[in-house]
Amino acid sequence: ENDRGYYAVQWNAPLDANGVPIPTELVSYPNNIDNFLNDFAISSTNGISLSSSTGAVNYRLGYTNMINSGLIPNSDLNKNSFSLAASSKLWNQLTISTDVNFNLSSADNRPASNRGSNPLQWAYSHPTNIDIRDLEDYGTGSEVLSVSGNHENPYFLAYGVNNSFDRYRIYGNLIANWELSTNFNVMGRFTLNKADEIRETKIAPGYSKEPNNGAYGIVTSNGFERNLDVLGSYKKDWDDFNVNVSAGGNLLYQNSSSISSSSKSGSGLIVPNLFTVQNISSASLNYSNYRSEKVINSVYAMANFGWKDILYMDLTGRNDWSSTLPAENRSYFYPSASLSVLANNIVDMGQNVDMLKLRGGWAQVGNDTGPYRLNATYGNAGQWGDATRLTKSSGLLAPQLLPEQATSLEFGVDVTMFSNRLRFEGTYYMTDNENQILGIPLAASSGFSGVQINAGLMQSKGFEILLGGTPIKTNNWTWNLNVNFTKNETVIIDLVEGVDFIEFWSNAKVKSIGYVKGHVANESDGPEDGLVGNIYSREVRRVTDINSPYFGYPLLGSGMETKWVGEEEYSKIGNYNPDFIMGLQSSLSYKNFTLSMTFDWRSGGQYVSQTYHYMMVNTQTWLDELVYPGDLGGAASQELRDWVVANADQLLLADDLRPVGGPTPEYGGFPESYSGITVYDGFFVPGVLGSYDEDGNFILEGENLGNEGTNFIPYIVSDPWEIGRSKMFDADYIKLREVSLSYSLSNDFTRRMKVENVNFSIYSRNIMLWTKDSGFGVDPERAFQAEGNGGFSQGVERYNVNPWVIPVGFKLGFTF
Structure with missing residues (x-):
């Protein structure tokens, strides 16, 4: 443990006269991340446009250049964009127009995300007792850092692992309109x-x-x-x-x-x-x-x-x-009304009501799928000596796929009052998604990993509300305020015969599973609610005999596994979708000045952070999560047992359990001999060992409550890896998304300078973040995991933690 006056042989320890490393003090370097990252990430965007309008020809030419240097060393991004929009009236009845855009994007290096060669992963995982700047000159070979067999130098990953790209894109249209x-x-x-x-x-x-x-x-x-x-x-x-x-x-x-x-x-x-x-x-x-x-x-x-x-x-x-x-299913029709x-305009509502609109709609939308999902094909499996190998897809395809169909029903009302100074829009919608083309897993005994199906029915319901107003409007002052509210949930009503669930992703010992509503997957949990976004994990196995004095206590393993054990069945522990999302936009103008602010609020939902878990297990963080027994540490005793039982709500019955102990005898450590040498850095997981008789009565085999017979283990093996709840956090947040101050100048002076308008603004984004439960600083908005197929797993993140950046930008625009 750092900063406690302890000494150890470290990677850069000096040598004595006999070449033996001399222990040095363990000192923490809390600014390693800041020291690794660049001080500034600069993004510069410059553009110019030229336009003209005559009776017969109109055109606009534009060019924009963006140069970005990232926070991670040796990262960059460059973009150049050219645009042309033009129209010409060839004669009174025929107009030709075009809009063409050409973009060039490139980067010498875009660092990897996720895990593996991600520089941020290893900067976060870097031992706190080593100054990360000592690793910057990694090419000399003079010093070696050996933490584990696969620990990487973040500087090497930033400079020695390069991911570059060049992208060229052209898009546009040519339109002829004949009256x-x-x-x-x-x-x-x-x-x-x-x-x-x-x-x-x-x-x-x-x-x-x-x-x-x-x-x-x-x-x-x-x-x-x-x-x-x-x-x-x-x-x-x-x-x-x-x-x-x-x-x-x-x-x-x-x-x-x-x-x-x-x-x-x-x-x-x-x-x-x-x-x-x-x-x-x-x-x-x-x-x-x-x-x-x-x-x-x-x-x-x-x-x-x-x-x-x-x-x-x-x-x-x-x-x-x-x-x-x-062929028999490729034609699909979808109408709307x-x-x-x-x-x-039917009833006179007085001068204060500008508009009252009632609206409703019904629509169907059809959709197909990607190419080559009907019949199996062979893929290249690489060479084996001189032989070329082919492989068959592990997924079972469906040659009779039907087109997807979404049927939606919507009702709404729009109101404006007091010369548009009060505005309201409200919408309720319901969408039935039928025949959605999804992949579901199959048992390994089938010979396939999964199968494509047309899912039966998924139903989405929700409503959206927009409330806007202009509280202040004078000759010099104008204040516009808008609030929007969104709530939505999707429920699986039916799948196909013999299929009761869809597994959307499986990661970090947790899964996102969508069960058919009403299906019973776990008898102890009752019927499923069918919500999309549910997160499932094994819960801590507990004593279920309500007549036992140990009812609700964790039921532990034995030996070195005297720690929490997960239930065989998965249980719902959360849902990554929010209860609702709100936004607030404010714009206050005084003469030529305008101050704008944007807030976002997400309420509800949970996510699982693998970053938090790895940081907790591989660093001192897990020590900080322990429950210290104070003067009762160092040895098993009846007094310690009584203290544990007296604090059962925290140590035995809580959802978020923690082991008891400390890193040294002075800090509550217990004797353990995991390495063959008895040291006092042991811990114990409060709980009991036992089994059940034929009638379901609990039979105690031993207590692990701090009394005699308690098994003390090293803290590193006490982590509840398979219990997803231990690394789950609330995803609630409020963000001050953007603030901008702009000034617009247009008067006789500028016009004499042949300038129609001058606009200057200064802005910043991601100014502040308030979270209900952020673990150690994870932004809940980044609680997703990139997948190899280009998609994302919502509700789980792994080293998807970027440093909090508050950009400050300037814009200067001229209109000639």
Whole structure:
């Protein structure tokens, strides 16, 4: 333990005359993270645009440059964007317009997240008794840090493990609009979205996972989407009626491809620090390529009807034909209808009511799936000597997939009053998601890891409220205030026959499982509520005999496993979705000055932090979580047992249990001989050992309550790894999201300088964070885990903890 006057042989200990390391004092370095990170992360964005408007031609040219240097050493990001928007009226009836954007993004290094080669992971895991700056000159080989076999130097990961990319993207459209008459026009449109990217990973010698001269990998990926659509529209007004009818079609084509070459994990390079594919031996080369295509053909129609500025009705219908679905199911139709009534135009509500709108709508939306999910194909499994191996997918596909269908019903009311100084919008919605295409796990005995299914029915319900007002409005002062409120929950009503749950993710000994509502997965918990977002884990096994004096006490293992044991069945311990989300936006203006603020509030929900768990087990943090017995430490005794029982609510019956003990005899440590030598850094887990007879009566085999016979173990093995509740936290937070102060100048002076307007603003984001239960500083908003398929596991995080950054930015704009 640091800063207690203890001495130990450390990695940089001096040597005596005989070459024997001399113990030095264990001193903590609390600023290691700050010392590792750059002092500032600078992001500079500059843009210029040029526009012109004449009777026949309008155009706008723009260029934006962004340069970013990150907080992690040797990290960067650069973006350049070019844009052109133009329109020209070739003759009275025909207008041609286009909008083209070209973006170039690149980085010499984007550090890895998650775990493994993440520099932040190892900076957080760095021993506190070593000044992290001593590791910066890692290339000399003069000193060696050996904490464990796979502990990494964060400076090496920042400079010696490089992930670079170059991305080129062009997207835009070309539109021709032909007005055949005052009532009828035809629009034709071509849109394009093309992206090409090259990603490289270069690992220099020195990474524990790549001990053989480092590693290299390169991936080239391409994506392309093209849309061709035509739309004919007719509009007509008759006295109190107006009609707008449109019909058209769309042809969508997508393709994507990738080529990947890399050294096999652990195989290394022929020559160190030469990062080319040719520098990978043929036996060590992993290579793959992928290509996919997708086509959707569509026809659609829309109709809008209005009557006397009182009644409005919208109807739509669309039919898609998708190439990714089986031939008999690839056609799907989805309509919608909505109706709104301006009640203030029916009944005179006085001068204070500007508008009262009642609205309702019903809609269906169809969806297909990704390419090649109907039939199994073979993949490249790499070389085995001279033999090329192929592998079959471990997932069972479904050749009779149906299109997804979402049916929603919505009702709402909109009100504005007092010349728009008071505003209200309220919406209630319910959506039934049927035939959702999901993957569910299968038993290993089936020969497959999972199967694609059309899930039966998931139902989402919620409401959204927006309340806005202008409390102050004078010649010089204006104050606008808006509050928004959102609440939503999704319940699994039905799946398919024989399937009662969906496992969304499994991580850190916890799982996110969605059970069918009413299903009984664990008899002790009763019927499931069916909510999506539920988090499940094993709870501490306890004495369940209500007639036993030990009822509710933890039922422990034996020997070195005399610690908490998890139940066989998983139980619900939380849900990562919030109860509600609120936002507040305030804008106060005085003459040409405007002060704006944005607050966000998330209430409810939980998340599991693996970062907290690793920090707790691998550092002194777990010592800080212990319950110190004071003068009762050092040896088993009846007095200690009585103290434990007297504090049963904290030590035996609580959800969040902690062991009892300390690191030394003076600090409550008990004797343990885990290493073969008796030392006084032991702990004990309060509980009992026993079993049940045929009638369910608890039979005590031994107490582990601090009395004689209590088993003392090292603190490092007392951590309840499999008990998810020990690393679960509330996700509630309030954030001051953004503050900005701007000044706009437009007067005769600026116009004489040929400047129409000058605008200057200063802003900052992520100013403050209030959390209900943040563990050791984890931002609940980052409680998600990136997955290999590009998705995210909500409700669990692992080293997804970035330093809290409060950026300060300046904007200066000129309009000529």
